[in-house]
Amino acid sequence: MSRFLRRRSTIGNEDDDPLTKALAPPDHETPAEREARLAALAEAQKRSDAIDEEINRQRLENKKAPKPVRVLLLGQSESGKSTTLKNFQLMNSPKAFRNERASWRAVVQLNVVRSVRLILDTINDAHAQNSPGSVSSRPTTATVENMGPLPVIPPELLKLRMRLLPLQQVEESLLRKMTPAGSAEFEATHLSPVTNLPYRNRGKFKEIAINSTAQWKGAFGRLIATARASIESGQDIDFDDPNDPGVILHACSEDIIQLWNDPTVKKLLKAQRLRLEDMAGFFLDSIERVTALRYVPTDDDILKARLKTLGVSEHRFDLKAAGNMLSHDWRVYDVGGARSLVSAWAPYFDDLDAIIFLAPISGFDEVLLEDRTVNKLEDSILLWKHVVSNPLLKDTQIVLFLNKIDLFKAKLETIRFADYVVSYGQRPNEYEPASNYLRKKFALLYKQHSKTQRIFYCHLTSMTDSSSTRHILVNVKDMVIRQNLAISNLV
Numbered sequence: 315m316s317r318f319l320r321r322r323s324t325i326g327n328e329d330d331d332p333l334t335k336a337l338a339p340p341d342h343e344t345p346a347e348r349e350a351r352l353a354a355l356a357e358a359q360k361r362s363d364a365i366d367e368e369i370n371r372q373r374l375e376n377k378k379a380p381k382p383v384r385v386l387l388l389g390q391s392e393s394g395k396s397t398t399l400k401n402f403q404l405m406n407s408p409k410a411f412r413n414e415r416a417s418w419r420a421v422v423q424l425n426v427v428r429s430v431r432l433i434l435d436t437i438n439d440a441h442a443q444n445s446p447g448s449v450s451s452r453p454t455t456a457t458v459e460n461m462g463p464l465p466v467i468p469p470e471l472l473k474l475r476m477r478l479l480p481l482q483q484v485e486e487s488l489l490r491k492m493t494p495a496g497s498a499e500f501e502a503t504h505l506s507p508v509t510n511l512p513y514r515n516r517g518k519f520k521e522i523a524i525n526s527t528a529q530w531k532g533a534f535g536r537l538i539a540t541a542r543a544s545i546e547s548g549q550d551i552d553f554d555d556p557n558d559p560g561v562i563l564h565a566c567s568e569d570i571i572q573l574w575n576d577p578t579v580k581k582l583l584k585a586q587r588l589r590l591e592d593m594a595g596f597f598l599d600s601i602e603r604v605t606a607l608r609y610v611p612t613d614d615d616i617l618k619a620r621l622k623t624l625g626v627s628e629h630r631f632d633l634k635a636a637g638n639m640l641s642h643d644w645r646v647y648d649v650g651g652a653r654s655l656v657s658a659w660a661p662y663f664d665d666l667d668a669i670i671f672l673a674p675i676s677g678f679d680e681v682l683l684e685d686r687t688v689n690k691l692e693d694s695i696l697l698w699k700h701v702v703s704n705p706l707l708k709d710t711q712i713v714l715f716l717n718k719i720d721l722f723k724a725k726l727e728t729i730r731f732a733d734y735v736v737s738y739g740q741r742p743n744e745y746e747p748a749s750n751y752l753r754k755k756f757a758l759l760y761k762q763h764s765k766t767q768r769i770f771y772c773h774l775t776s777m778t779d780s781s782s783t784r785h786i787l788v789n790v791k792d793m794v795i796r797q798n799l800a801i802s803n804l805v
């Protein structure tokens with residue numbers, strides 16, 4: 315007899331057990347009463363068995379269907395989180411992605427208008443500085459750091475600037491459409507919407523940030539004629555809408571091209587070290603196409619279009635891993651990135667399967683918009699350290715994307731990497747060794763700061779290039795799903 319039973323038997327007689335007493339037949343039970351009692355007991359037993367069976371069935375089912383796969387996108391603002399998400403959408407729900415072309419058309423238009431506004435503003439400032447009697451003695455909005463000598467603005471350029479003023483209306487009408495009911499906000503922390511501006515005082519250039527993607531996209535649903543919709547050909551965009559901002563944009567098309575190709579503008583931008591072509595939402599090299607009256611954004615245009623994210627959005631996909639027929643409820647969280655927001659992200663750290671961390675390595679010579687004393691690469695590295703050393707994330711798989719390699723490669727043609735990353739020393743100023751150097755730096759920090767041993771997954775990415783991105787995202791998806799299945803004991 316086990317020790318447990320022996321101990322029980324010493325406590326008292328089984329008849330004293332209140333449960334036994336309650337279930338015991340009443341004294342002087344008639345045969346009919348006995349029959350009714352036994353029938354009731356049998357019925358109760360049947361119900362109890364059914365409940366047990368249901369519990370077992372649910373337990374088995376829970377084992378079969380793994381919990382949702384939760385992936386968080388992290389990285390500083392403009393690192394490419396939303397662009398990664400767009401790639402996921404393009405791969406996994408292409409129809410829904412393409413259904414939103416009308417909305418992205420508006421974002422491209424907004425991006426064009428903002429680039430033009432930036433040039434016009436630069437002309438204004440240079441003109442103000444070069445005007446007789448108004449020069450350096452007078453403080454203007456153009457308090458410029460490291461600015462070279464500014465060219466004199468010829469009268470034709472001033473006239474061109476006047477002709478482009480109607481674009482302001484386009485911007486206003488696009489913004490009105492996008493912000494119908496508080497679905498978007500201006501980002502108060504940004505001094506300007508674009509990277510690398512050497513100005514201190516650009517408050518008027520606040521960037522639009524979107525709170526909930528669903529709401530603003532809904533606003534552009536109005537541009538979509540539901541009848542005989544053919545999304546692929548763009549027939550669903552109501553091109554005949556007289557209020558379509560595209561009409562004014564189209565009318566300004568030639569002037570925009572002239573502005574962008576103007577030699578004085580080129581000198582001006584160079585003197586101020588403004589490289590619009592490296593900036594988010596750059597479409598000035600495709601003006602004829604994107605301002606055409608019947609313009610429909612291509613997949614690439616959508617990936618390039620820039621709209622800052624505010625807050626967090628959850629996006630669900632139904633995914634299958636290679637060699638596995640099970641469908642997975644996959645949830646991707648896109649968190650609008652700003653500096654030192656690790657605390658803001660922390661609520662999403664619980665029960666995560668993976669983090670995709672984006673470090674835009676082309677930022678090695680740029681400073682943060684929100685704090686011009688901080689180099690972008692340095693900020694990414696600090697953020698990386700925070701994330702990999704975070705105890706809440708010690709078991710979370712982290713995948714590093716060294717992003718914007720296209721811009722990184724282009725920059726190395728003219729900029730010396732070692733001028734910014736001094737420890738790079740005399741190594742060749744080329745893509746392979748420079749990107750390898752960064753990969754090793756990130757890997758070392760990962761090893762040094764991880765609380766547990768984790769595999770270092772790292773990819774060199776260009777998120778605006780959907781074809782090269784596709785196989786990387788498929789790899790990441792398969793790895794995360796395999797891991798999720800392993801944890802659920804299914805493989």
Ligand SMILES: Nc1nc2c(ncn2[C@@H]2O[C@H](COP(=O)(O)OP(=O)(O)OP(=O)(O)O)[C@@H](O)[C@H]2O)c(=O)[nH]1
Nearest residue numbers: 392393394395396397595618620623651718776777
């Ligand atoms: N050239 C180039 N541009 C990229 C790449 N990845 C992203 N971009 C562009 O960079 C800009 C910023 O990307 P987003 O995805 O909006 O950045 P984000 O991390 O979501 O930024 P927040 O929403 O502010 O947190 C967009 O205009 C993208 O098209 C890349 O690999 N190469």
Ligand SMILES: [Mg+2]
Nearest residue numbers: 395396622623
């Ligand atoms: Mg974003």
